[in-house]
Amino acid sequence: MYFIQYYVLHITIRNIYLCIIMIAENTQTQMRKGILEYCVLLIISRGQIYASDIIAELKSARLLVVEGTLYPLLTRLKNNGLLSYNWIESTSGPPRKYYVLTEEGRSILNQLDGTWQELAYAINTSKKVADDQSNNNPINLTK
Amino acid sequence: MKKTLNINIGNSIIHIEEDAYEMLTVYLNEVKQHFAKNADDFEIVTDIENRIAEMFGEMLSEQQKQVVSIFDVQSVIRQMGSVKDFESSEEENPAEDYRTQSQAFNPVKKLYRDTDQAMIAGVCAGLGHYVAIDIRWIRLITFFTLFIGGAGVLAYIILWIMIPKAETKTEKMNMRGQETTLRGFANIHLDPLVQQSKGFLAEFFDVVGNFVKGTGKAIFKTIALLIIAAASFGLISLFITLIALMGIWDADVANYFPFNIINQEYFNPLAVSAFLVGAIPLIALILFSVRVAFSSRDINKTLSFVLLVIWLAGVAPLIFYITKISSEFKEGAEFSQVSELKPYQTYTLTVDRTRFFSREDSMRYSIDAENYRGRKILTDIDDEFKAPRNVRLWIEKSESGKISLSQNFKSRGRNFQTALKNAQNIHYDFLQTDSLINFNPMVQLNKDTRWRGQEVELTMKVPVGTFLNISEELGRYLNGPNYWDCGHGSHQGFTEWVMTEDGVKCRHEAPVKDTD
Known part of the structure; x- marks a missing residue:
């Protein structure tokens, strides 16, 4: 009987643990997703750019793990009217799609800039409070 | 060596190895199925294909090669990300997602022959996959059908011809009812899948060959x-x-x-x-x-x-x-030489292997002439080896009453002259010691005389009523009556013969005539 109790307990603990991991992962992906869109718009805002170059920049920014994620994103942004593209002849191979920001895209980007400032402030403030607490009351932790 | 294919991907032509092609096809199908629920699936997939083509182009020019291998495809997939990676960035409800996916990937099972697990041609293994029964039971059933008038054999051959062989990885996955996904792809061990497709007969001989190789190795x-x-x-x-x-x-x-x-x-x-x-x-x-x-x-x-x-x-x-x-064997020549024998009532004929060395022989064996004079030396050379048998003996009735032995020397040569010369080169001797006549078993040739079919025919003529004791060994040289028919009269290796009006006869067969 003890064995069964232990087993049930074990399973329960494991499930709780898995839930926590999933929540963490979910939050991470949500955060990444939002930031990814913002970054893509930022990169494109500097001038017309080819998908591969966007990927290279995102990679150097350590934001994008796999390229395949970018294409649906670009298509969605284009369909929402934030982006458009031009076909430009390439020296090697077939013509390439070069993405540019539309007027709508630019205004959205400005809004996002504002949002990012707010978010950054929110996070910084939250962090600062947390840091202050842990720094000012070190005894609390030991108690 | 691998088979390569030409594919058009993103409007560029790429040479690709067959296994790499299959992997890429499976990957792109997965991607297509993944984005199928998306309204802009075509555009997204086209973008991805274009990008893949570009990556291939870069890889080929970087590595200075011409063909895309399976490793290139693997690294492209790694870079592009698998469908699983895409899923994490999707916004839709994951539960719904899963349902659509499972519908999309509902595996199709097809009947193929499984040559990987084949005993003969993989018919049983293929059936086993199809009906999802362990191959052993199928084989057992097949084995028992052999006893129903051999119907199993016929059925097997028909199925062999009709069911296609699972050659590509996709076919193998379909045969097992596995999902044609990259995961399923990985399940199939990377065996050399590029086998040239053969006709039924060629495959049949392959199978027979493998069987013989396996059992009789x-x-x-x-x-x-x-x-x-x-x-x-x-x-x-x-x-x-x-x-x-x-x-x-x-x-x-x-x-x-x-x-x-x-x-x-x-x-x-x-x-x-x-x-x-x-x-x-x-x-x-x-x-x-x-x-x-x-x-x-x-x-x-x-x-x-x-x-x-x-x-x-x-x-x-x-x-x-x-x-x-x-x-050099074209022409023949012969000459005869008759010598008279001292008359006796009874002759004893035998073969003598001892002989005097001729002058040539003594020189050949470097025997000092002084030492052997008057002595007989036993030859230990087995003369049978030196030439085919070349001495033959006839015993005939003498009409004149004289006892004689004629030697007829025969030989062949390029023309009559050389043939005669070859015949003259024959040395043959026999020796009469009272009533005992010793015949040399072989014709002797001068040293360095080539064999040109030289032979000697001996004809001994004796009057009627003469008795002859012929040794067993000489019987082999005797022409005419069969020596072995007279085996009864032999004692100490000799048989007794007598000359009659009808020629030489065995003495046991002619006593009646003798008393008359």
């Missing part, structure tokens, strides 16, 4: 080893013979039949060419056996060609000299 190897050993032994013997014939190792072979047919001046070229003609097939046999039994490596084409050329180079002089020597 040990026997096969043993036989091959025996062949190699025998051929090597033959090769060594040939080599020793060549050395002996060339006179490098003095064995006096040139004076033995059949080597004494060959003219002295033809000897060395003929020996070399005969050696080549004999040895090269043996070498080829050894090489072939070694290849068949121990390695699958093909014999070098150049080597076999060189062997063939050398062999032909050996055959040509061989034929030349053989025709030349054959022409």
Whole structure:
């Protein structure tokens, strides 16, 4: 009987643990997703750019793990009217799609800039409070 | 070596290896299925394909090669990300996602022959996959159908012809009812899948060949080893013979039949060419056996060609000299010599292996003439080897009452002159000591006289009523009555004969006439 109790307990603990991991992962992906869109718009805002170059920049920014994620994103942004593209002849191979920001895209980007400032402030403030607490009351932790 | 395909991806033409192509197809199908629920699926997939084409282009120019391999496809997929990676960035409800996915990937099971697990042609294994029963039970059932008038055999052959072989990985996955996804792809071990598709007959012989190879391999190897050993032994013997014939190792072979047919001046070229003609097939046999039994490596084409050329180079002089020597047997000549014998009532005829050495012989064996004079020396050379039997004896009735022995020397030659000369070169002797006549078993030839079918026909003429004791050994030289029919009268190796009006008769068969 003890064995069964232990087993049930074990399973329960494991499930709780898995839930926590999933929540963490979910939050991470949500955060990444939002930031990814913002970054893509930022990169494109500097001038017309080819998908591969966007990927290279995102990679150097350590934001994008796999390229395949970018294409649906670009298509969605284009369909929402934030982006458009031009076909430009390439020296090697077939013509390439070069993405540019539309007027709508630019205004959205400005809004996002504002949002990012707010978010950054929110996070910084939250962090600062947390840091202050842990720094000012070190005894609390030991108690 | 791998089969390659040409594909058009993102409007560029790419050479791609077959396995890489299959992997890429599976990947792109997955991607398509993933984005199928998206409104802009076509555009997204096109973008991805374009990007893949670009990556291939970069890889090929970077590595300076022409064909995309499976490793390139793997690294492209790694870079592009699998469908799982895409899922994490999707916004839709994951539960719904899963349902659509499972519908999309509902595996299709198809009937193929599984040649990977085949006993014969993979029919049973394929059926086993299809009906999801362990292959063993299918095989057992098949085995029992053999006893229903052999219906199983016919059914098996029909199924063999009708069911296609699972050749590609996709087909193999379909056969097992696995999802045609990259995950399913990974489940199939990377075996060499590129097998040339063959017709039924070719495959049948393959199967028979494999069966023989599998069961009889040990026997096969043993036989091959025996062949190699025998051929090597033959090769060594040939080599020793060549050395002996060339006179490098003095064995006096040139004076033995059949080597004494060959003219002295033809000897060395003929020996070399005969050696080549004999040895090269043996070498080829050894090489072939070694290849068949121990390695699958093909014999070098150049080597076999060189062997063939050398062999032909050996055959040509061989034929030349053989025709030349054959022409020396064209004409025949003979001459006779009659000697009278001292009369006796009873003669004893026997073969004498002891003989006086002739002048040539004594010189050949470097025997001092002083030492052997008046003495008989027993030859230990088995003369049978020196030439085919060349002494024949007839016993005939003498009409005149005189007792005589005629020797008829015969030989062949290029023309009558040489034939006669060859006949004159024959040395033959018999020796009469009172009533005992000793015949030499062989014709003697002068040293370095070539064998040209020399022989001597002896005809002994005795009057009616003369008794003859003929030794067993001489019986072999006797023409006319069969010596062995008179076996009853033999004592101490002699049989008794008598000359009658009808010719020579066994003494036991003619006593009635004797008393008359």
